[in-house]
Amino acid sequence: MATQRRIDRARFVIEVAQAIVAEIGADRVGIRISPAHNIQDVWEKDDAETRTSYGALIAGLAQLGLAYLRVLQADPAGDLIQDLRRALGGTFIVNSGFSKMTTRDEAITAVDESIADLIAVGRPAIANPDLVTRWEQGAEENEVDHASVYGPDEREYTDYPFLQG
Ligand SMILES: Cc1cc2nc3c(=O)[nH]c(=O)nc-3n(C[C@H](O)[C@H](O)[C@H](O)COP(=O)(O)O)c2cc1C
Numbered sequence: 001m002a003t004q005r006r007i008d009r010a011r012f013v014i015e016v017a018q019a020i021v022a023e024i025g026a027d028r029v030g031i032r033i034s035p036a037h038n039i040q041d042v043w044e045k046d047d048a049e050t051r052t053s054y055g056a057l058i059a060g061l062a063q064l065g066l067a068y069l070r071v072l073q074a075d076p077a078g079d080l081i082q083d084l085r086r087a088l089g090g091t092f093i094v095n096s097g098f099s100k101m102t103t104r105d106e107a108i109t110a111v112d113e114s115i116a117d118l119i120a121v122g123r124p125a126i127a128n129p130d131l132v133t134r135w136e137q138g139a140e141e142n143e144v145d146h147a148s149v150y151g152p153d154e155r156e157y158t159d160y161p162f163l164q165g
Contacts, residue, residue, distance in 0.1 A: 007056040014060035021064050030068035030093075031061065035080060037073050037097060051080060058087045068093055070120055077115045095120040101144070104135045123149065130162045139163055 013031075020029050035054045036044045044050040058069075068091040073081050076094040085092045094116040095102065107119040125131050127144035134141055148156035 007052075009053065010057040010060055013057055017061055017064055017066065021066070026065040027067050029064075029066050030070060030091075031066060032070040032072065033057070033084075034072040035084070039072075047080070051083075054080070054084055055087070058084050062088050066090055068118075070095070072097055074099065076110070077113070082115075091117045093118040093120050095122065104138070107135070126157065127160050129160055133163060137163075 017029060017031065033054065036047070036050050044053070066088065069085060069088045070093040071081055071084070072095050074096050075081070076096065081094075094110055096106065100106075101123055102119065102121045103124075107121070110116045110119050121131065123144040124141055126149060127142045128134055131141070133139070142160050145156050
């Protein structure tokens, strides 16, 4: 019964994804999930239940051939996340969350160790308009100004400096 409820709960996301795919094509649709990760106190702590919930979701989405699965998880190399990755197929993107800022080394390790195909970057990308160049060169990064990250205006989103020279 409880398992059936969790499978039913996945239906909303699956049907929304189906509708979007029908409009714009599966190659332009991805999904972001955060299993067993504390997001503003929404935190799945029961491993078996988490597996059932996300297993049902991914099984429903797998038939759609989505472009990517993006996961927020402090330990994306763990069994649950890697099993979900295999179940969905396609490009797999990770981000380890707010507790530690994404670093170049973390990104390189994730790809080199086949933990993910790509890494999603938040704050360093906001603070460095040329982050790709900086990571290619191993150059220093601008520090993010946390006070301006969520607004209130265009400041910092438009005036972080590029590398000189
Ligand atoms: C300004 C800002 C807005 C964000 N908005 C979203 C969002 O809408 N949906 C989401 O899943 N994550 C969102 N995130 C979280 C990021 O995807 C990412 O998990 C987080 O920034 C940690 O990665 P980082 O260390 O590279 O910044 C946001 C982060 C920032 C800084």
